[in-house]
Each structure stands twice: as C-alpha cells, then as structure tokens.
Amino acid sequence: MLLIRCPYCEEERPELEFRNAGEAHIARPTNIAAESDDDFEKFFFIRANPKGVIYERWRHIHGCARFFNAVRDTVTDKFIMTYKAGEPKPAKLPGAAK
Amino acid sequence: MTAAFRISGAGRLSQARTASFSFDDKSYTGIEGDTLASALLANGVHLVGRSFKYHRPRGFLSAGAEEPNALVQIVRDDARKTPNVRATVQELYDGLTANSQNCWPSLAFDIGAVNDLASPMFSAGFYYKTFMWPKSAWKNLYEPKIRAAAGLGVSPEKPDPDHYAARYAHCEVLVLGGGAAGIAAALAAAETGVRVILADEQAEFGGSLRFESGARIDGQGGFAWAQGAVAKLKAMDNVRVLSRTTAFxxxxxxxxxxxERVSDHLKSPGRELARERLWQVRANRVVIATGAIERHMVFANNDRPGVMLASAARTYLNHYGVAVGRNVGVYTANDSAYAAAIDLKKAGVNIAAVVDLRDNPAGPVIDEARALGIEINFGRAVISAGGKLRVSSMTVQPKNGGGERTVPVDAILMSAGWTPSVHLFSQSRGKVAFNDETKRFVPGTYAQDCVSVGGCNGTDGLDATVDEAYAAGAKAAKEAGGKAGKSAKPKVDAGESCSRGMLGAAPGAGPGTTVKAFVDFQNDVTAKDIRQAVHEGMRSIEHVKRFTTNGMATDQGKTSNMHGLAIAAEELGKPIPQVGLTTFRAPYTPVTFGSIVGHARGALFDPTRRTATHGWAASQGAVFEDVGHWKRAWYFPKAGEDMHAAVNRECVAVRKVGGLFDASTLGKIEVVGPDAAKFMELLYTNPWEKLETGRCRYGIMxxxxxxxxxxxxxxxxxxDRFHVTTTTGGAPRVMNHMEDxxxxxxxxxxxxLTSITEQWAVIAVQGPKSRDIIAPLVEGIDMSDEAMPHMSVREGKICGVPTRLFRMSFTGERGFEVNVPADYGEAVWEALWAEGQKHGAVAYGTETMHVLRAEKGYIIVGQDTDGTVTPNDAGLDWAVGxxxxxxxxxxxxTRSDLVAKGRKQLVGLKTKDPKVVLEEGAQIVADPKQPIPMKMIGHVTSSYWSENCGRSIALALVAGGRDRMGQTLYVPMPNGTIEVEVTGMVFVDEKGERLNG
Known part of the structure; x- marks a missing residue:
C-alpha cells in the first residue's frame, strides 16, 4: 500500500484514504460552449497515458477531502511529489538529473 | 513406547510428552514439539503422498516451508478439513488427524499411477496440446476425468467456522527471519531503543541453527544461544517477537x-483464539534475513520416498531426534551433505556411501567423515534410485561413465548447494544479480529501504553472517532515528560454512536422456520436460515456466527454479543471467483466504445502512430490499397478501387517500454561500438565479x-442556500462531482458543500389527503395552496421539532416531503402515521413508489437512463436552460451524435394484451418476421402492473421513439412475440390536475 503525501494535510497517509481522479493540468475551457469539435475531443477524450512520469489528480477523500495534484512514475508507482490544486506544473522534479 | 526411528539422546524434544495422532486412519505416537513429518518419520513412515500428474509415490523432501511433496489434509471436524498442508510445518498436537491426498483407492495402491506409465502423453505442455479438441471432450473427458485425476486436497463443504484477526503495526526496524542473522540484526537494532519487530515462520527461533550442530555462539550451542537471545528481545519493551509468522x-x-498462525498447532484452540492473524506492518527499515534453501540433485527417480535434502535429515536428527533411515546414502556436490553424514553416523546410523560429484574436494568435514570410517566416492554420480514406495538402492557410476554399482540404502540425502531466498527482496522490486563464481542470484539493486543479510544475501559462514547482520541492524536503526546503543555483538566461536554446489541435471539425466529426473516435484516436471520446452521453441524462462509448469505449484519453485533455469540455459546455449529468472510474487508460502478476509465476512462484509423508521417498518411486517448499502422497505404485506396484492393495494390507496413513504435514503446536499446560485447554474442544466426563495425546481445534472x-x-x-436532493445511489458520486x-x-x-443525507429523515406523505394528514402537526407554516403551492419549501415545526417541509410529488398526487432531524424521524413518522390512520392512509414501500412514478412517466436515473441518455432523449428538454x-x-x-436523428428516446409502451407485463430489459424490434439476428431498436426500461390503470404499463428507450407514437412494435420473448403500442409516457392524469387534487 502506497503512502501519499497530502499537500494540504502536510503528511503522508495510506493510499486507502485517497482516490485517483485522472490526469492533471487539463483545464476546462472558459468558453466551453464555443469549443470546436476537435478541441473538445482533445479536452474531454484524449489522455496521455505515459509510461513513466505522469501528472495526475488525487483526492484525499477520506481525509481533508481536497483535490490535489501528484507526479507519479507509472513504472515504479512511486510518487515523485504532490502539490496543491491550481499550482502550476512543476518545472523541475525532485531527484531529476540536474 | 518409543517410536522405532527415534534416537535416544538425540534432538531437543522431551520423550515424556507424547501425542497420539493418525495418518490415513492408522494411529501413531509422536512427541510434543514434533511436526507431523518428524512424527511420521519417527514411526518409519516415508510414503505420504502422490504426485500431481503421474501419481508417483512421494515422501518428505525437506523439513520446512519449501516442501513440495508431503501435502496432507488435516481434519479437525466436518468444517475444518484443511487441504494441502505441508506436513513438514504442521506442528503435532494430541489427536491430530491427517489424510493423504490425490490417491484412490489408497496411498500405497493408487489407480491414478497408470498416468506414470502413460507419461509420454502427459509431457510438457500437454495441457495446451491435449485440451484443444474435440469440443465435446471438454464435457465428457477433460473436466470430469483428467481434471479430477490431477489435483491436490479437497475443500471442506461447510463454511469456515474459525475467525481470523488482523493487526496493523508500525516499527522502525522490521526483521524478517529469525535465524542467526535475523536475531543478530534484531539485537543490534533493539539496543538503540527504536521499535523492532522480529518475525519467523517457525515455532522456535534459530533457523538453520536447528540443525547446525557445529555452531557455537557466545560460548553456547547455536540453538541455545538463539533461544536466550530471543528471550532477551522478548523482555524489551521496544521489541515485538512473532513466531509462527510468515512474511508473505x-x-x-x-x-x-x-x-501469524495462532492456533493451528493447538489441540483445542477454543473460540477465543483466532486461527490466524494478519499483520500489516509499515516499517521505516526492513532487514531481510530469510536464509537459503538447499537444492536437491536432479537424477533418475530422485523422487522416491526416502530421498531427501541433507539438511532435512540433519534437522530431523538434531532437532527432533529422528533418524530418516538405518542405512543411508549421501549424494552431494558440495560440503554440507558431509555434515549430515557425520551427524547421522555419530548417532549410530550406517552411512552406506557418500557419492560426491566433485573430483578432489578437500576440507575439514571431508576429513572428519573419512576419520569416522565413512566410504567416500569422488567424481561419481548417483544415476538412479531404486525402489518404488520407498527407496531401496542407489546406482553409482563414475560421472563420465563406466561401471555401475548398486548400493542398497533406505534413504538418500542429497545436496546440490544452497539457493539464497531472495523472494522478499525481489518482491520489494529489488533487482537480483547473478554471481558467476558462486552460481547464484543475490540481491543487486535495491528499490526500497531494506537490506539483505546472511544466507539470503549470499553471505557464507556463521561468523560473516553475524557480523554483517549485526552491522546492518545497527545501521538500519540509526537511519530510522535510533540512538547509538552499546555494542554487544554476539561472538561466534565456531560455525559451519558451505557454498558452491551445482545447478541443473546431474550425470545420467543430461541431454539426450529420458529418465524421470525431477526438477519440480510437486508439478512433476523433469529435466527432460525443460529441454523439450526449449526444443519446442520456448526461449524466455517465463515461457519455459508456463509451458512446463515448473515452479508453478504451491511451493512456487523454492527448490526447483534454479535447476530449471540452468537446464534451460544449457539447452539454449546461453549463460544463466541471459535466460533470466522468473519473477517472485507474493505470497511466499500459501496464505488462507480467511487470513486476508479477516472479520470482513457475513454481516461485517459490507456496512448496512438503516433509516430512522427501519424498526417501525420491520414491526409492521415490511419486506426490505437492498438499495446500495441501504435497507429500504419494499412493500408492506398484510396477512395473506403476496407482493402483487400488497403493491396493488398500496398503489390504489395512495391515489385514493394517501400514503406514507420513507424517502430518507435520497441523497441530500446543502449548497451554501454567496455564489451558491452561480454554482448551481454551472452544475445543473436548469436556471437557478431567478428561482425565488421558498420555491423548488426539478434539476438535471x-x-x-x-x-x-x-x-x-x-x-x-x-x-445563498439550496437544499439539493440526489438519487439514493448517486449521493456520494454527486457530492464528489460537485466538490471536484x-x-x-x-x-x-x-x-x-455539505452532505446532509444522514442528518435529515424524509417522510413523503402523498395523496389527496396528504395535507389533511400533515397540517394538524405543523406549526408556523401556512399550508394553503395559495401560500404554499406545488414545488415550494417552507421551514417551520412539526410535532415541535424543526422541519423543512417540501411540497413536491413523485406520485403525481398532491404531496409533501417532511424533512426532520434524523433523531426525530421515527417519532414524527409515528405521529404522521396516527394522523394517516384517521383517513385510511397506508404505508408504502419502494415497489409502490416505482409503480406510481412510472404511471406518471417520471424517470429514475440509472433505470430509465444508462449513461448514454441526454435530457432530450428522456423528454426533458424543458429542464435545460x-x-x-x-x-x-x-x-x-451539441456533439454531432447527440443531436443526430434516430437517437433512442424514452416513450411509453402499452401491450396489446393489457394483462401481459413486459420484462424490463426486453429488446424491441420493428418487424418480428425478419431473420435472426434481428435488428433491435430499443429496450424496455421500466415495466409494471398498474392497478390504477387496470393494465400493464412500460417505459422504453426506442430509436426515434417520439416519431413512432401509435406504432405497433414487437418484443420477441422465448415464449412468443409480444405486440406493443408506442404511447406517451404519462399513463395517469395527463394534465397534472391531481397535484392540487
């Protein structure tokens, strides 16, 4: 069972308290009604599904109930870092080559 | 009476404490502290099982968890018949009853052994080749016959009456394995004051010190030292010591x-003791000290009962005081079997000969064996074992060929070397590395905060093991925050050391031979099978494994994997590391379902949610149905009524007079704040900004x-405050959706956003008399039609307690939903019920609720919609702003497919024969005479008998449904085709006048 650091509670908690909520940094268009079919397809249907580093949303549903973002390696399952919802995609990951 | 093979003066058990037991209905006597294996061996019993595929007679290979052969059924009573128990780990208790498995009519005469003669048919990959065709053979031959012939024990027929406990634990240092290495590591870590857990699978700590008669630590015998050290650890507050506990x-x-096996070793466990306890431990650092497992030699008929690992024979002698034979042969490719020969010889057992594959080995154990007068043959191989139900001889030949000699024996001890137990390291996602010099896989790259020490790390020698383990324990504790402790490193005075050995088939079982030289005993995989797999095109060891089933039995290849790998590598002409090692997966040894399930069974499997009126409904004889986790009153039958009669009566009464219905399970969310209306605008299709305070609206999300x-x-x-209701099943996900x-x-x-589902009990009062029923109990609310029209909400009091009183209807009648704090739910219900009785109102359940809403064409999300239905499809376009x-x-x-013509639309259906009630889910076609497969144009989503309409009614999703009004469609069923007419969705009071009726 993974330990996940909730950036709001500021501590590691067991995976059972969390729920995955899909890929992060996919902003809902502000004028969504005017989106083209292609743009809506990209926004709603297309996901990266990478092997390696993934940016995804998690919710501390059985804790503080906040949504936050996490960087995880899909090969090792390791969480590289977590950060609050609304914060930008980190430019540099901890432990990444300098 | 002392059993025949119990050696007086040998072993650590007290002869005075006897325990009687039975095996295959024959009674024997053992000693407390025995395993079933040692007790049977003490009585001279070697034959204990039949193999999986060929039904070959089998005995004990090992004295531990790696045992592939000696699987038995332990029977306590009808419900406690545990199959596939390794006799080598089952502790003896007085009265133990064990039976052999996979044989008929008896263990000694097993009809299934005909498979052994027919073995060419059952060679590697036969599952894939044989179970292919003809199709009919599946039913008549493969399933009933071949599958029945191959097998292990039988499951008990009754539910497991035992209970299983579970604990979570945290510690700084978790030490897995309680041999010399694990104990040394635990001592070092414990002295720093951090929390330490030490676990070992055996009943007693010591690991290989159980049999290593040459080990001396801190001036004592190795095993005695281990007991003292563990006693010291147990006395420390920061240490938890778990015996009979396997890290799986x-x-x-x-x-x-x-x-942790809590009570399987007890005669009468009693109800207070769990059978097993699952520990889920989170450790800052883990020290893996799981030792090594001895490998067998791969030669012809190496599976005959009496042929066993050298270390097993030493364990039986030095720990249990049991000789595995009287005239024993030894076959080895390394030093460690000599120690077995020496121990047995000193105990008075004749050693017929030591056969050593090596050409000219030298060393102190060899000298000692020679000095004891044991015959030693270098450069020779045992090419075959004689005997059937018990080994009777070994055939010896120079390893490069030459004259054969047959030596009579009643047991053969073998050792091909030791395989480090890297299972847990590998499970931690660490990468093993192959040491070409010692021919073994050892921990290479670590993936987690753990360290391997001793035998599982490829460390040879007791001295080096204790050094390494003690240092690792101290380091792990320090890294986990421990303070420097006083060093009290155990001093190794004398130890044993062995390394090297061989991998793969021994002479006589090499390429080109067809003998039955077993690699994997439990799955009956021979050296020949592995080679055949390579010949048939398997290149990766993972493919070889699956094709031959090598290593796939319950022992997971603990003794067989390395031999199989070496044979495949030789046949492929590749170095071992290039062929790879199969992945180690949990569990290390078999784990019961009970221990994983724990208390989560029966009533505790899933939570049950009950509404405030549950007790009242039960007292009225309500029948309940499960809706998610909720128990909801389904209908309230009166004496002599079936469901149909009860529902008909309830339906009529609600429209005629009134009815009470518990709607508490509906999800309720309070949306509060200055931007609440803006939020509602975004989450629901409807407009909300202009909804007046005190009014309600039906919303679609x-x-x-x-x-x-x-x-x-x-x-x-x-x-700034909305009281939102959701469907019963949708409450949690709607809350999640809103929060997101x-x-x-x-x-x-x-x-x-606040979930208030559980805070408010909801009593729906529906029907023409609903206002008359409620009004006498209400204070502070004007309930006249002018002051409180349909779709409005008021706050006030009912029966003296606060209420949010909604005027709304899911029946099409004048109706109210009385929300009161859940604690008052039952009292208010009873007060309303008393009022209702004056008018002849009924209590109704979910079935009547469903019928009444269908009569009005009100949809249920999830029943009439399925995740592909738009508001327009459901005829709800009016609700989209x-x-x-x-x-x-x-x-x-606005996606093209969602606005396309011909989408399935929700419509009403009337069967041409009003008495026929359609089946929900039934498919609809336009032309019943078309050839099969027919074009299906929709399906029935809701269907009921409507007593109020005097006929059946149904809702259905039909392609282009609203353009088909009045058309006749067809519902083909097994018993004939049903004609239906497409209608509107409202079957009762189309104008909606009854809402104010």
Whole structure:
C-alpha cells in the first residue's frame, strides 16, 4: 500500500484514504460552449497515458477531502511529489538529473 | 513406547510428552514439539503422498516451508478439513488427524499411477496440446476425468467456522527471519531503543541453527544461544517477537504482510483464539534475513520416498531426534551433505556411501567423515534410485561413465548447494544479480529501504553472517532515528560454512536422456520436460515456466527454479543471467483466504445502512430490499397478501387517500454561500438565479459529455442556500462531482458543500389527503395552496421539532416531503402515521413508489437512463436552460451524435394484451418476421402492473421513439412475440390536475 503525501494535510497517509481522479493540468475551457469539435475531443477524450512520469489528480477523500495534484512514475508507482490544486506544473522534479 | 526411528539422546524434544495422532486412519505416537513429518518419520513412515500428474509415490523432501511433496489434509471436524498442508510445518498436537491426498483407492495402491506409465502423453505442455479438441471432450473427458485425476486436497463443504484477526503495526526496524542473522540484526537494532519487530515462520527461533550442530555462539550451542537471545528481545519493551509468522508479501514503501498462525498447532484452540492473524506492518527499515534453501540433485527417480535434502535429515536428527533411515546414502556436490553424514553416523546410523560429484574436494568435514570410517566416492554420480514406495538402492557410476554399482540404502540425502531466498527482496522490486563464481542470484539493486543479510544475501559462514547482520541492524536503526546503543555483538566461536554446489541435471539425466529426473516435484516436471520446452521453441524462462509448469505449484519453485533455469540455459546455449529468472510474487508460502478476509465476512462484509423508521417498518411486517448499502422497505404485506396484492393495494390507496413513504435514503446536499446560485447554474442544466426563495425546481445534472448523471428536486431556502436532493445511489458520486468542480474548475466561487443525507429523515406523505394528514402537526407554516403551492419549501415545526417541509410529488398526487432531524424521524413518522390512520392512509414501500412514478412517466436515473441518455432523449428538454451560456455538459450536448436523428428516446409502451407485463430489459424490434439476428431498436426500461390503470404499463428507450407514437412494435420473448403500442409516457392524469387534487 502506497503512502501519499497530502499537500494540504502536510503528511503522508495510506493510499486507502485517497482516490485517483485522472490526469492533471487539463483545464476546462472558459468558453466551453464555443469549443470546436476537435478541441473538445482533445479536452474531454484524449489522455496521455505515459509510461513513466505522469501528472495526475488525487483526492484525499477520506481525509481533508481536497483535490490535489501528484507526479507519479507509472513504472515504479512511486510518487515523485504532490502539490496543491491550481499550482502550476512543476518545472523541475525532485531527484531529476540536474 | 518409543517410536522405532527415534534416537535416544538425540534432538531437543522431551520423550515424556507424547501425542497420539493418525495418518490415513492408522494411529501413531509422536512427541510434543514434533511436526507431523518428524512424527511420521519417527514411526518409519516415508510414503505420504502422490504426485500431481503421474501419481508417483512421494515422501518428505525437506523439513520446512519449501516442501513440495508431503501435502496432507488435516481434519479437525466436518468444517475444518484443511487441504494441502505441508506436513513438514504442521506442528503435532494430541489427536491430530491427517489424510493423504490425490490417491484412490489408497496411498500405497493408487489407480491414478497408470498416468506414470502413460507419461509420454502427459509431457510438457500437454495441457495446451491435449485440451484443444474435440469440443465435446471438454464435457465428457477433460473436466470430469483428467481434471479430477490431477489435483491436490479437497475443500471442506461447510463454511469456515474459525475467525481470523488482523493487526496493523508500525516499527522502525522490521526483521524478517529469525535465524542467526535475523536475531543478530534484531539485537543490534533493539539496543538503540527504536521499535523492532522480529518475525519467523517457525515455532522456535534459530533457523538453520536447528540443525547446525557445529555452531557455537557466545560460548553456547547455536540453538541455545538463539533461544536466550530471543528471550532477551522478548523482555524489551521496544521489541515485538512473532513466531509462527510468515512474511508473505513485500509491498510498496516497506509495507509488509505477515500471517501469524495462532492456533493451528493447538489441540483445542477454543473460540477465543483466532486461527490466524494478519499483520500489516509499515516499517521505516526492513532487514531481510530469510536464509537459503538447499537444492536437491536432479537424477533418475530422485523422487522416491526416502530421498531427501541433507539438511532435512540433519534437522530431523538434531532437532527432533529422528533418524530418516538405518542405512543411508549421501549424494552431494558440495560440503554440507558431509555434515549430515557425520551427524547421522555419530548417532549410530550406517552411512552406506557418500557419492560426491566433485573430483578432489578437500576440507575439514571431508576429513572428519573419512576419520569416522565413512566410504567416500569422488567424481561419481548417483544415476538412479531404486525402489518404488520407498527407496531401496542407489546406482553409482563414475560421472563420465563406466561401471555401475548398486548400493542398497533406505534413504538418500542429497545436496546440490544452497539457493539464497531472495523472494522478499525481489518482491520489494529489488533487482537480483547473478554471481558467476558462486552460481547464484543475490540481491543487486535495491528499490526500497531494506537490506539483505546472511544466507539470503549470499553471505557464507556463521561468523560473516553475524557480523554483517549485526552491522546492518545497527545501521538500519540509526537511519530510522535510533540512538547509538552499546555494542554487544554476539561472538561466534565456531560455525559451519558451505557454498558452491551445482545447478541443473546431474550425470545420467543430461541431454539426450529420458529418465524421470525431477526438477519440480510437486508439478512433476523433469529435466527432460525443460529441454523439450526449449526444443519446442520456448526461449524466455517465463515461457519455459508456463509451458512446463515448473515452479508453478504451491511451493512456487523454492527448490526447483534454479535447476530449471540452468537446464534451460544449457539447452539454449546461453549463460544463466541471459535466460533470466522468473519473477517472485507474493505470497511466499500459501496464505488462507480467511487470513486476508479477516472479520470482513457475513454481516461485517459490507456496512448496512438503516433509516430512522427501519424498526417501525420491520414491526409492521415490511419486506426490505437492498438499495446500495441501504435497507429500504419494499412493500408492506398484510396477512395473506403476496407482493402483487400488497403493491396493488398500496398503489390504489395512495391515489385514493394517501400514503406514507420513507424517502430518507435520497441523497441530500446543502449548497451554501454567496455564489451558491452561480454554482448551481454551472452544475445543473436548469436556471437557478431567478428561482425565488421558498420555491423548488426539478434539476438535471449532466457530465461534461452531455449525458444525464443525476437528477433531483432542489429547494431554495435562502438566496445563498439550496437544499439539493440526489438519487439514493448517486449521493456520494454527486457530492464528489460537485466538490471536484468547486475545488478545481470553479475555485473562485464562494460556496460550501455539505452532505446532509444522514442528518435529515424524509417522510413523503402523498395523496389527496396528504395535507389533511400533515397540517394538524405543523406549526408556523401556512399550508394553503395559495401560500404554499406545488414545488415550494417552507421551514417551520412539526410535532415541535424543526422541519423543512417540501411540497413536491413523485406520485403525481398532491404531496409533501417532511424533512426532520434524523433523531426525530421515527417519532414524527409515528405521529404522521396516527394522523394517516384517521383517513385510511397506508404505508408504502419502494415497489409502490416505482409503480406510481412510472404511471406518471417520471424517470429514475440509472433505470430509465444508462449513461448514454441526454435530457432530450428522456423528454426533458424543458429542464435545460436555453439562454444559459455555460453549465457542465453544455458543449457535450451539441456533439454531432447527440443531436443526430434516430437517437433512442424514452416513450411509453402499452401491450396489446393489457394483462401481459413486459420484462424490463426486453429488446424491441420493428418487424418480428425478419431473420435472426434481428435488428433491435430499443429496450424496455421500466415495466409494471398498474392497478390504477387496470393494465400493464412500460417505459422504453426506442430509436426515434417520439416519431413512432401509435406504432405497433414487437418484443420477441422465448415464449412468443409480444405486440406493443408506442404511447406517451404519462399513463395517469395527463394534465397534472391531481397535484392540487
């Protein structure tokens, strides 16, 4: 069972308290009604599904109930870092080559 | 009476404490502290099982958890018949009853052994080749006959009456394995004051010190030292010592699963003791000290009962005081079997000969064996074992060929070397590395905060092991925050050391031979099978494994994997590391379902939610149905009524007089804040800004793709406060959906969401007399039609307690929903019930609720919709705000397929024969005479007998349904085709006048 650091509670908690909520940094268009079919397809249907580093949303549903973002390696399952919802995609990951 | 093979003066058990037991209905006597294996061996019993495929007679290979052969059924009573128990780990208790498995009519004469003669038919991959055709053979031959012939024990027929405990634990240092290495590591870590857990699978700590007669630590025999050290650890407050506890799984971030066998070794466990306890431990550092497992030699008929690992024979002698034979042969490729020969010889057992594959080995154990007068043959091989139900001889030949000699023996001890137990390290996702010099895989790259010490790390020698383990224990504790402790490193005075050995088939079982030289005993895989797999094109060891089933039995290849790998590598002409090692997966040894399930069974499997009126409904004889976790009153039968009669009566009464219905399970969410209306505008299709305080609206929630996600009536209690209801099943996901948008897409909105499902009990009072029933109990609310029209909400008091009183209807009748704090739910219900009785109102359940709403064409999300239905499809376009510029799903609704013609639309159906009630889910076709497969144009979503209409009614999703009004369609069923007419969705009071009736 993974330990996940909730950036709001500021501590590691067991995976059972969390729920995955899909890929992060996919902003809902502000004028969504005017989106083209292609743009809506990209926004709603297309996901990266990478092997390696993934940016995804998690919710501390059985804790503080906040949504936050996490960087995880899909090969090792390791969480590289977590950060609050609304914060930008980190430019540099901890432990990444300098 | 002392058993025949019990050696007086040998072993550590007290001869005085006897225990009687039975095996295959024959009674024997053992000693407390025995395993079933040692007790049977003490009585001269070697034959204990039949092999999986060939039904070959089998005995004990080992004295531990790696045992592939000696699987028995332990029977306590009808419900406690545990199959596939390794006799080598089952502790003896007085009265133990064990039976052999996979044989008929008896263990000694097993009809299934004909498979052994027919073995060419059952060679490697035969599952894939044989179970192919003809199709009919599946039914008549493969399933009933071949599968029955191959097998292990039988499952008990009754539910498991035992209970299983579970514990979570945290520690700084978790030490897995309680041999010399594990104990040394635990001592070092414990002295720093950090929390330490030490676990070992055996009843007693010591690991290989159980048999290493040459080990001396701190001036004592190795095993005695281990007991003293563990006693010291047990006395420390910061240490938890777990015996009979197997670490079976190593998961992410040092999360380790262990199972403790609490009472399987007791004569009468009693109800207070759990059978097993699951430990889920999170450790800061893990020290893996799981030792090594001895390998067998791969030669012809190496599976005959009496042929066993050298270390096993030493364990039986030195720990249990049991000789495994009287005239014993030894076959080895390393030093460690000599120690077995020496120990047995000193105990008075004749050693017929030591056969050593090596050419000219030298060393102290060899000298000692020679000095004891043991015959030693270098450069020779045992090419075959004689005997059937018990080994009777070994045939010896120079390893490069030459004259054969047959030596009579009653047991053969073998040792091909030791395989480090890297299972847990590998499960931790560490990468093993092959040491070419010692021909073994040892821990290479670590993936977690753990360290391997001793035998499982490829460390040879007791001295080096204790040094390494003690240092590792101290380091792990320090890294986990321990203070420097006083060093009290155990001093190794004398130890044993062995390394090297051989991998793969021994001479006589090499390429080109067809003898039965077993690699994997339990799955009957021979050296020949592995080679055949390579010849048939398997290149990866993973393919060889699956084709031959090598290593796939319950022992998971503990003794066989390395031999199999070496044979495959030789046949492929590749070095071993290039062929690879199969993945180690949890569990290390078999784990019962009971220990994993724990208390989560029966009533504790899943929570049950009950409403405030549950007790009242039960007392009225209500029949309940499960709706999610909820128990809901389904219908309230009177004496002599079946469901049909009860529902008919309830339906008529509600429309005629009135009825009470518990609607508490509906999800309820309070949306509060200055931006509450703006938030509602975004989450629901309807307009909300202009909804007046005190009014209600039926809201539809979509997903971003435009499909209906949920619905419910929403009341505006104040400009900044909405009382939202959701479907019963949808409550949690609607809350999640709302929170998601609020937190991540619309965080600028000043809104709070609170689940209030459990806080408010909801009593629906419906029917023409509903106002008359409620009004006498209500204070502070004008319930006249003028003051409180349909779809309005008022706050006030009922029976003296606060209420949110909704005027709304899910029946089409004048109706109210009385919300009161849940604690008052039952009392208010009873007060309303008393009022209702004056008018002849009924209590009704979910079935009547369903019928009444279907009579009005009100949909149920999830029944009449399925995640592909838009508001337009459901005839609810009126609920979508046409002037709105944004809400979740607005863009999805304009997708080309969602506005295309011919979509399935919700319509009503009337069967031509009004008595026929359609089946929900039944498919609909336009032309019943078309050839099969027919073109299906829709399906029935809701269907009931309507007593109020005097006929059946149904709702259905039909392609282009609203353009088919009046058309005849067909519902083909097994017993004939049913004709239906497409109608509107409202079957009762089309004009809606009864809402004010």
């Amino acid at each position: 799984g190593y998961y992410a971030q040092n999360f380790v699963g262990l199972v 979509l997903r971003e793709d435009g499909f209906i996600y949920d619905d419910g009536v929403v009341g505006r209690l104040a400009p 948008y609020l937190q991540t897409e619309f965080p600028h909105l000043n809104v709070w 046409k002037k709105k510029t944004d809400f979740v799903g607005i863009r999805g609704l």
